[in-house]
Amino acid sequence: MAATAKNGAIAPAQFPPPVDAVAEFVAAPEAGEDERIEVGVAIVGGGPGGLAAANRLLQLLAEDPELLEQLGEVPVAIVEKGKVCGAHNLSGSVMKPGPLKELFPDFDPKANPAVYTEVEDDAGVWLRNDKKSLTLKPTPPNFANKGNWVISISQLCRWMADQAEEAGAYVLTETAAQKLLVDGEQVVGIVTGDKGRGKEGEELGTFEPGMEVHAKATVLAEGNWGHLTGTAVKRFNLAEGKQPPTWEIGAKEVWKVKKPFGKVVHTFGWPASPRKKDAMAGGGWIYPMGEDQVSIGYVVPLHTPDATVSVHDLLQTFKSHPYVKDVLEGGERVAWGAKAIQAGGLLSQPKLTVPGAVIVGEGAGMVDMARLKGVHLAIAAGKIAGEQIYQQLKAGSNDFSGYERAIEDSLVGKTLREVQSNRGLLDSHGLTVGAALSGLDFVTKGKLPPGKPTLHLDKEVAVAVPDKPISDLYPQPDGKYYFDKLSSVFITGNATRDDAPNHIRIEKRVPRQVAEAWKWMCPAGVYEIEDDQPKEGYVDVTVNYTNCVQCGAITARGGRLTPPEGGDGPAYQVV
Template sequence: MEREAMEFDAVVVGGGPAGLAAAIRLKQLAAASNQEIAVCLIEKGAEIGAHILSGAVMDPRALDELLPDWKTTGAPLNAPVSEDRFLILSETGATRVPNALLPGCFHNEGNYVISLGNVCRWLGEQAEALGVEIYPGFAGSEVLFDENGAVKGVATGDMGRLHDGSEGPNFQPGMELHGKYTFFAEGCRGHLGKQLIAHFALDRDADPQTYGIGLKELWEIDPARHQPGLVVHSGGWPMQPDTYGGGFLYHLENNQIAVGFVVGLGYANPHLSPYEEFQRYKTHPEIRKFLEGGKRIAYGARALTAGGLQSLPETVFPGGVLVGDDAGFLNAARIKGSHCAIKTGSLAAEACFAALGAGRQRDSLTAYPQAFRESWLYDELHRARNFKPWMSKGLWLGSLMFGIDQVLLRGKAPWTLRHGSPDHAKLKPAADCPRIDYPKPDGVLSFDRLSSVFLSSTNHEEDQPCHLQLKDASVPVAINLATYDAPEQRYCPAGVYEILHDAGGEPRLQINAQNCLHCKTCDIKDPTQNITWVTPQGGEGPTYPNM
């Protein structure tokens, strides 16, 4: 069945902060010049914000520039940071680092504790009020190219295909969305962004990207334990000193707190489970004192880019741009990316508007990377560029050297440390690594994966093609299980991957795709790069409330 096509001046793929900022800025510029620009934004979640998960403490600088009146127009930034605490944890104790000794990147004065999902819902309202056509529940599944090899838009995924790929009784083909320029704003490890980086060799001059997985729960706690705006970060236990990771605990409004844990995906021990490390973290006396007597109300997980400036690919190519975390714009030292996303979306929109005004289409918007290099965001990321390379050398040496980098050298060290190899190449054979004995969940502070997935409201139609694709079906047992003890069973935060045995005792990999949180960790960390995450039917996946 032939797909229908719709034409726009700009097509935006992804309803996160980067994509929404791009759409809003395009419409602002058009209104200011009394022009008409047709802007379409698609979002794979069932609604704007449904798939958004972040800590989050937000630096409002980019929002101030995009929507200066946000404070009077209902933006959900309701919990200004009231206090910063940075803790180094041992198994039973904690040492608080004096704020005067913390690098500036760990200070949050003037920032806000937010639900990024709710901020995106509000941004979506602003975009629609400006005339942006927003289509939630439509996943961009294919990049479209014109006869000259330039990107001409995207196709949304088919609906109603059966597990074997055939057309079911309710089959509907996807739509083609054509644009003079296309913005890819899918977030970390975007399905289409990954293809574009490979297709145009956009990372040929960049270091390998590095990643983390962030796991988060939302709790309602005892009002007596709640301190609106309190921001707690920690390093140390439960991670080993040679493994990058740390926790956070953010007090929102309405007696709610976000508690979470980030594990760098460059870890070496295949027995490590980021999910179980997070569950252990909550049992620490300094963390459990906030949670005891409370109720867990939501759970989710998402990968995040952490490579910094030296891992950024080229962000422009004929017909399109990469913005936000689809390119890797995140300041890992600050644990913040939403302001980077809004800023890059805005900069790309300004370059696109100028090109449209000049009558151009489907060329490379070189004004965008040039504007980035001249922006405050480039300066911020340049100062933080050595954070992840230093921290990959271990907690104590990394903290010392990054402290020197930031406090003494003010981020202006005459050197840039490099990322040597991608995260998936850093796993060691299971036989060479110690096993980790994780305690059983107590059902009070720590929980099993499946009860957590339930709280994410994740749903996928089971009779559809599996969106977790194996390049070679023999690899999970022949290599991953044999050499690495099937690490996909542990790095997945949703119980998607299981090793089962048939009646004769032969192992096989079971993929429970219906549990998938769309975190993309399997696509990143699989040691053989045999797993490819592709978009399922639009509107499926988690439905995150207030995350």
């Protein structure tokens, strides 16, 4: 029987998913020379970190024809599960441009379709209730963004992939990295996922088996939920002595608007509860995307005890505030997406290297949650990874531990050290105290208050439907201004086959409280409680896995997302 708190709350962690990551997702090399793919460097993930690593490595190899020849016909391979690089990438996104300009000195933001606006004005806004707002003067320093760029991360990744391909990379899109290839105590590549299996795993007429991809170096740059990154952390015990990772989830819409909106705005307060016990230290944003578009979104932690917390519906509620309505009035929604966010930062960052492999980007907690930025850190880390791998391959070694030291001494390490306590302080207190303490932490660069907050796994937080749930605030969808989850998934271009195998692992019979938390949590409506299920006690959860936009939230909240067939999932264009 599940342990139940006094208010009837139950922790999802009591119902672990049927998965053994090390047993299922680690393999020893078996394929003969004619049955495997040999590459120099395998990069898992076509996001900003992986693509930065590929481009920097190829820049160095262009000046070293001898090493380039030694790496064979495919010196660099990028393995990306989306239809194209960028198809599964989503961010706000306001980016610090420095690392990108270092990697591409000739980058022209005015001529690149990924860059919409150079920020000229910014603001922090407190939404005091559902009607009132207060713009803070001056703008809080962590919300200062003048000189940064508003970008489309999906478009930026497409552009970076083009640069890598022109430089000699082999880009394997629609290809899932299913297993980590391990020989003894070193990573020697990956195994790609099968294609063309049916719902029960049977081979269809289009079946193609996965392949072993052998590499002298492997870069794990999978983004937030990191299927193979998580597997490597467990296999090599990389998180020893670290606090557990914590997660948040964001939902985003892009609107075509009638009037220009000229400033980057971050909000806090309503509709999230300000009370400590509700653990809802969330907030919203409004970013200009050129003259006639805006990005609007909302972020909330994934450890809220109220089972009805839904980031998608909180975003719809956020849009009902007069401050937001004034921006969107008369406009039209043109895009939507959702993604979980690694929020533990340096406190939960695992060891970044094992023999033969390095971890880059958000999968390694490289997100500045105080400033709400991670793209520039992923690019900076990818560049460092490319340089360190080049040096070690040149020396005939697969010991990449120098990458770890280089990260510590870089912009990435400096930033993460300064803000390592920031989000934990905000989450550990109510809005007023949490904002004050996290603000003090920010301006003193982590020196005050003393000590470090304690992080807890999101899935260990007990959940229940309270007497007055946050869902009472959610507006009814009208298909014009307020939208439901399924119509939102539709406009992502989600291409998952109806007869594809289920890639989501959960315990399907759980207490109603846990099922409700999963149902509300998911922005894509994947988890459903049928009408014939009891109102109390255990229920059967229906998994509509073809809706999945691979946000990763279920991995934080008690399940396990695994890679779907390559090419499945969303096809983000402008988010």
